[in-house]
Amino acid sequence: MTRTTPPRPIDVEARFPELRAWRREAVRLNPRPGVPGPGDDSMGGPLSWPADETWPVCAGEHEDMGDGLPEEDEPSLVPIVQIRREAAPGVPFPEGRDLLQVLWCPFDHDNGFYCPEPRVYWRTAAEVGEVRPTPSAPAGAPERYVPVPCVLRPEPVADYGLAELEPGLRKELGERHSSSAAEVGTYLDELVRVPGTKLGGWPGWAQGPQWPACAGCGEVMEHLLTVASWEFSPGSERLWTPPEDREEQERDGFPPALDPTGLMLGDVGSIQVFECRSCPGRPSAFSFDCS
Ligand SMILES: [Zn+2]
Numbered sequence: 001m002t003r004t005t006p007p008r009p010i011d012v013e014a015r016f017p018e019l020r021a022w023r024r025e026a027v028r029l030n031p032r033p034g035v036p037g038p039g040d041d042s043m044g045g046p047l048s049w050p051a052d053e054t055w056p057v058c059a060g061e062h063e064d065m066g067d068g069l070p071e072e073d074e075p076s077l078v079p080i081v082q083i084r085r086e087a088a089p090g091v092p093f094p095e096g097r098d099l100l101q102v103l104w105c106p107f108d109h110d111n112g113f114y115c116p117e118p119r120v121y122w123r124t125a126a127e128v129g130e131v132r133p134t135p136s137a138p139a140g141a142p143e144r145y146v147p148v149p150c151v152l153r154p155e156p157v158a159d160y161g162l163a164e165l166e167p168g169l170r171k172e173l174g175e176r177h178s179s180s181a182a183e184v185g186t187y188l189d190e191l192v193r194v195p196g197t198k199l200g201g202w203p204g205w206a207q208g209p210q211w212p213a214c215a216g217c218g219e220v221m222e223h224l225l226t227v228a229s230w231e232f233s234p235g236s237e238r239l240w241t242p243p244e245d246r247e248e249q250e251r252d253g254f255p256p257a258l259d260p261t262g263l264m265l266g267d268v269g270s271i272q273v274f275e276c277r278s279c280p281g282r283p284s285a286f287s288f289d290c291s
């Protein structure tokens, strides 16, 4: 079943014309627990991985931050997101590639962030041929770093880079919003930023911008993907729960769309994946933050 985020309760760009220049289209992935196949768009699902290519492993330095260490020297990466080009309108795939796969090593790393380390692969689906079975998560992997298998219902939604505004202007918009907050029922940030796991749009910062620079060319990298612990903040479910999920919400009380993947990155944080689209091979980088 599709998922359709309800239109925002007010016309954001009419009320806040300053945000027009900071609008981008994000693809909200709307993960929901399911049984995806290797050819499907998924989170935590089996990947369309060529049988003649070894499964990637991590040779990095791990750090026990309370969730334990891998039992093997080089643990296998786990699938995070797989998505086909046609399901991700507006995301600039490399020429000739039509399948994006993001995996990560599901342990804390001694990398300054103490979080899983993502890796990005771009493929041509027709060249995969025989598919290698996706291995199970490596022994000792914390549950909170391994997503529950989910199908995706990707959906383009306008995203506004509120966190990127100059602090004075951000404060001014916040004050203007407070006069309408009762009508909207949430903070400005929750109204204008697309929450949850998304491709493109603006990074899901918790603490504010920390754009990485490309190690190759030194330029600021582009946001590719944010993987979030929760799909929205509790309290803003009226804005961000698709009507297709409401029935379940009424039945079960707790918003079902809030935490479909079971991920918990730090304290409800997110991992943001970046790439450089100018350098050969599209180098990627990541950041992590939480509240
Ligand atoms: Zn690792």
Ligand SMILES: [Zn+2]
Pocket (backbone or CB within 6 Å): 214, 215, 216, 217, 218, 219, 276, 277, 278, 279
């Ligand atoms: Zn570069």
